[in-house]
Amino acid sequence: KEFAEVSIKDIDQVAKSSFPLCMRHLFEKLIEDHHLKHGGRMQLGLFLKGVGLKLDDALAFWKAEFSQKVGAERFDKEYAYSIRHNYGREGKRTDYTPYSCQKIISSTPGVGDHHGCPYRHFSCVSGYDSEENLRAALSRMGVNSGAMENVMDKVRNRHYQLACTLTFESIHGSSFDAGINHPNQYFSDSQKFFKS
Numbered sequence: 001k002e003f004a005e006v007s008i009k010d011i012d013q014v015a016k017s018s019f020p021l022c023m024r025h026l027f028e029k030l031i032e033d034h035h036l037k038h039g040g041r042m043q044l045g046l047f048l049k050g051v052g053l054k055l056d057d058a059l060a061f062w063k064a065e066f067s068q069k070v071g072a073e074r075f076d077k078e079y080a081y082s083i084r085h086n087y088g089r090e091g092k093r094t095d096y097t098p099y100s101c102q103k104i105i106s107s108t109p110g111v112g113d114h115h116g117c118p119y120r121h122f123s124c125v126s127g128y129d130s131e132e133n134l135r136a137a138l139s140r141m142g143v144n145s146g147a148m149e150n151v152m153d154k155v156r157n158r159h160y161q162l163a164c165t166l167t168f169e170s171i172h173g174s175s176f177d178a179g180i181n182h183p184n185q186y187f188s189d190s191q192k193f194f195k196s
């Protein structure tokens with residue numbers, strides 16, 4: 001797969017224009033709380049690696065947020081390792097790949113977690129978030145009210161990837177025959193759309 005390269009100065013802008021909802025939610029929570037639990041750090045961290053964020057930029061990005069909460073020293077001690085690990089620079093040196101939609105949809109976030117697929121987990125996990133939150137998040141992304149009902153209809157029928165595809169179509173104003181099966185595919189197709 002071809003992924004465009006993204007540097008740290010572009011992240012805010014591409015998060016708004018081209019992140020799928022699962023990643024946009026994690027990104028916003030990270031900026032808000034200056035922290036994400038393990039599941040969120042893995043899901044967003046590997047996605048960012050997939051969009052072409054280099055290791056040094058990834059370390060700077062996570063440190064800028066986490067150090068506001070836990071301090072720079074604790075970040076270096078407790079969190080930097082797992083980021084280098086995701087990039088295959090520690091431990092067994094496995095080069096981990098970003099999670100697919102299927103893997104994200106079948107994950108089981110608990111209270112206080114922000115990973116998972118919002119189309120599934122915003123409205124289904126008790127004590128997590130409600131359908132209202134999903135509608136609010138979709139309208140912040142720019143989904144219009146007509147498309148919103150179609151998206152919610154797919155969600156109710158548990159067709160989460162189709163709901164995500166309809167969101168893509170509504171935001172980009174173009175049809176998308178392939179269907180979404182990977183957050184990095186959503187990203188690269190969105191970037192292609194804006195750059196063409």
Ligand code: SF4
Nearest residue numbers: 020022101117164183
């Ligand atoms: Fe993310 Fe895939 Fe869910 Fe879309 S369908 S929000 S890309 S996990």
